[in-house]
Amino acid sequence: MCGHQAPQTGYPMVKLYDAVCEKLVESGKVLIVALDDMRAIDGKAAGEVIYTLLKAVEEYIVKIGVIVASSERIRFDYSVSSIFQPAEIHFPLYKFEEMRFILAERMRRGFIEGVFSGEAFERAVEYAFKLSDLRFGIKLLKRAGLEAAMRGARKVEVEDVEKACDGGRSAYLVESLSVLSPKERFVLRVIYSADDIISTGEVFESVRGKMGYTSYFSILEKLEKLRFIDLVFARKGRGNTRLIYRKYGRKEMLKALEKVGD
Missing domain, CATH: 1.10.8.60 (Helicase, Ruva Protein; domain 3)
Known part of the structure; x- marks a missing residue:
């Protein structure tokens, strides 16, 4: 951006921040910062970086966006989460x-x-x-x-x-x-607690007190994409239903869910 790399040591972060923002003001460009593999970065330090970048607009007339790549759900403190409200994008799995x-x-x-x-x-x-x-x-x-x-x-x-x-x-x-939300783990627990193959309708009857129909099916689709379950269409009377097949052993999954907790 400035034509050279920032020095590794001996240069105050404030000066580096000011230099970047001043360059953005001068060029009129938008800065997009991508933070890859967030779970490998210290949570507090990452929060401070995101907060500083998104607050820059209050000091400079600049536009800065942040993209975070992570395999798990990230939780920041209130000061960060109040201004960093990202839209989730689920990447397709490798073939x-x-x-x-x-x-x-x-x-x-x-x-x-x-x-x-x-x-x-x-x-x-x-x-x-x-x-x-x-x-x-x-x-x-x-x-x-x-x-x-x-x-x-x-x-x-x-x-x-x-x-x-x-x-x-x-x-x-x-x-x-551990990267799933409590509701997603709840649905998974219901599925793996069943004695036999269970239909999507039967599971919904067990979870409807905690979520709506649309939210429930979004969770099912995510669990299938992550290969915790398989959804298979089947005939039921005059209509169709979807059966849920488990990809893991019952005991193995329930034991893992117990370790994660809610």
């Missing part, structure tokens, strides 16, 4: 071949050629795709490599991937559930 391509590239960079067996790699891709999380797949490759090293092997085999996955799956599920 199988897209995820396979990215993981293959990570494997190529992280392991000596031939160390990771083809069958073991394909199994890792399957687990990552099932859980709809690329980062889980990347971590799984690393864990599988460590498992192979611990048993003194020179090659990563399927057994290493299986063992690495068993250790990380439950932790991943808890992490995935």
